[in-house]
Amino acid sequence: MDVQRLLIFREIARTGSIAGAARSLGWTQPAVSQHLRHLERQAGTPLVLRRPRGVQLTEAGQALLRHADAIATRVQAAVADLDALVQMRAGTVRLAVFPSAGATLAPAAMSLLARRHPGLEVRLCTAEPPQAVARLVSGEVDLAVTFAHAGEETPTPGELVRVPVGEDPLRLVLPLSHPCARPPDTPLDLRELAREKWIGGCERCTAHLRRACEAAGFAPDIRHSTDDYVLTQALIACDLAVGLLPRLALHAARDPGVAVRPVAGMRPRTLHILHHREADQIPAVRATVRALLDTAARVLTAS
Incomplete structure (x- = not known):
């Protein structure tokens, strides 16, 4: 069944009429009636009885309403979860770093991120660059902080983006x-x-x-x-x-x-952050990259 039609049907039941549902949804009354007719055809039975002053749910309509209520609750929860992620009140970022960055850059960046976005969680693991890149490619982590020595060939897999962080003498x-x-x-x-x-x-x-x-x-x-x-x-x-x-x-x-x-x-050796190309569209990942870059600008010049 079409979820939107189920939610329209729920609004009809909640307001007690097709006209009431149309006003609540900001739709025209014929549009709401058409969705109800489609839903009744899918159900194979009438869901409401039309009355002069509204509608009355049939037994099938009462049964479907219970499911529509449950679906509406889940949709509202999904919207709330997505809004929390977009607004960075929640979210988890998995970060792989090499050991000396794990002892310096990562803790300071995580602390900075916690102050900026208290709802975000960073889960840290240490790995040398080849292992960190392998974990990133396989989806085990969302971000990897790596390094490369001068003159060293460090090919980046095509699906990854390399963000320069700074130099470490x-x-x-x-x-x-x-x-x-x-x-x-x-x-x-x-x-x-x-x-x-x-x-x-x-x-x-x-x-x-x-x-x-x-x-x-x-x-x-x-x-x-x-x-x-x-x-x-x-x-x-x-x-x-x-x-x-x-x-x-x-x-x-x-x-x-x-x-x-x-x-x-x-x-000096050069430091980089690696992530999948589309990951910079994820607010939590983007915020973590920003915290790492801001921290590196301070730590690499002070160390």
């Missing part, structure tokens, strides 16, 4: 006792660390470290491998190796036993 991390630990703000040439033991990170970060060292004329002696930036710094603080960490990771946690220096000639 890379830093050399050394033991405090290392001869190259000072001065802290002066860029250090990688060639000065050619004989050192190194710590690798995730697969992509380790590949970038190898490329950077090879460009400087040597192959790094990678003795340890971890994508845990706290463990990386702990190993360095104990004079076991040197490493390369993004500034966001150092902003998230800084071991007092390490020294940090810029890298001469090394370009």
Whole structure:
């Protein structure tokens, strides 16, 4: 049965007449009568008895009215739910971020979003960029915050949009006792660390470290491998190796036993937000992207 006709029939029953329903709906009386006739043909039986001063429901009409009332309640609930989502009084956004962004950008952005739109909920998970993109493509998450190193090929699946977030410089991390630990703000040439033991990170970060060292004329002696930036710094603080960490990771946690220096000639990694093309039409997703961008503009310049 046509839902609209059921709701028109409900209005006829509520007002007690076709004329009353027409006034309530803002329609003409013939239009309401026509919808009632169509509904009665679909039902296969009369639903009302026409009286000089209105209508009286038949037994079939009384039975159908109970269902029409239930449908009207569900339609009203659906309208209320959609209105809450559009007005961002409700909604859920699933967000995947890489670990150092999860420790810095994501909490601040979620806090900002909670102040702007208290009804929105963000569900966070951490994943390195390839895994985050895979989750986004499969529909497990709505947004993914990723990074790419300079010179790295990072193709974006055709159904996704990539939004630039900002740049995150890379830093050399050394033991405090290392001869190259000072001065802290002066860029250090990688060639000065050619004989050192190194710590690798995730697969992509380790590949970038190898490329950077090879460009400087040597192959790094990678003795340890971890994508845990706290463990990386702990190993360095104990004079076991040197490493390369993004500034966001150092902003998230800084071991007092390490020294940090810029890298001469090394370009920063770039950060992006990825989402499906049509997702920017969803108010909750659009608001979350805005909160992430506003947070990144502050955090990336302050870290």
